[in-house]
Amino acid sequence: MQIVPGLHLVDGMAGGIVNAYVWERPDGGLTLIDTGMPKDAAKILAFVRSLDSERLDRIIVTHGDIDHIGGLAEVQSATGAxxxxxxxxxxVVEGSKIREMGSSVFSRAYSPLADAVTRRFMGYKPVDHVDELVLDKQMLPEGLQVIHVPGHTPGQIALYQADRGILIVGDAFGSRGGKLNMPTAMATPRKDIARDSIRKLAALKDVEIICCGHGAPVTVDAQARLQAFAESLDEG
Ligand SMILES: [Zn+2]
Structure with a gap:
């Protein structure tokens, strides 16, 4: 589904639970943003083929959760991106470190368990290696600026294109049921930092379109809704 010219939502992934996006770069190439669950790789590849898979040569992952890097190894090996x-x-993306869920006794026990479940029962295999590492404020060939938004995971990024007001946020927040919301509490070890990250995104100018990792794109009153959401965090 085309959200706006040059930005597509991959249709039909994991029953619509998680989103991946395809971005058409100014140089004619395609960039995939996130890769869904392991079983989503085939759907992503089919979608990219419909646009011309020869063009897919870059994959940006917003963060290292199984529902964002699940299809990464398969899509990478099929395309060489x-x-x-x-x-x-x-x-975490390369699989040499476990995704930490938090510092509580429960979380310390839960993190390795969740890791084992995703590897053994979901058929997850990490990608061999990450080719490019990015940092806050970096401008990418996509014309997107990197915004570091930690809290849900330590190295999560959002992507922002100022001229068109497009903001892709990973799991910095979600948009389920037409409402913006915090990422899942159990999988967000630093909720204070996650709230700061949302405030950082709410300070951006002229946001017109917000694409979350979960939930429908926000295309109406995006800036006002994001600012109201960020302000509501102070009350909570
Ligand atoms: Zn996540």
Whole structure:
């Protein structure tokens, strides 16, 4: 589905639970943003083929959760695309470090369990290696600026194109049921930092379109809704 010219939502992934996007670059290439669950790789590849898969040569992952990097290894090996993520997220994306869920006793027990479940039962295999590491404020060939938005994971990034007011936020927040909301509490070890990240995004100018990792794109009153959401965090 085309959200706006040059920005597509991959249709039909994981029953519509999680989103991946395809961005048409000014140089004619395609960049995939996030890769869904392991079983979503085939759907992503089919979607990219419909646009011309020869053009897919870059994959940006917003963060290293299974529902964003699940299809990464398969899509990467099918296309040879370069893999890009924040420097802090590299080891989780490459599978050499476990995704931490938090510092509580429960979370310390839960993180390795969740890791084992995703590897053994969901058929997840991490990508061999990340090709490019990015940092806050970096401008990418996509014409997108990197915005580091930690809290949900330490190295999560959002992507922002100022001229057209397009903001892709990963799981910095979600848009389920037409409402903006915090990322899942159990999978957000630093909620204070996650709230700061949302405030950082709400300070951006002229946001017209918001694309979340979960939920429908926000295309109406995006800036006002994001600012109201960020202000509501102070009350909570
Ligand atoms: Zn996530």
């Amino acid at each position: 370069r893999v890009i993520c924040h420097a802090v997220e590299k080891e």
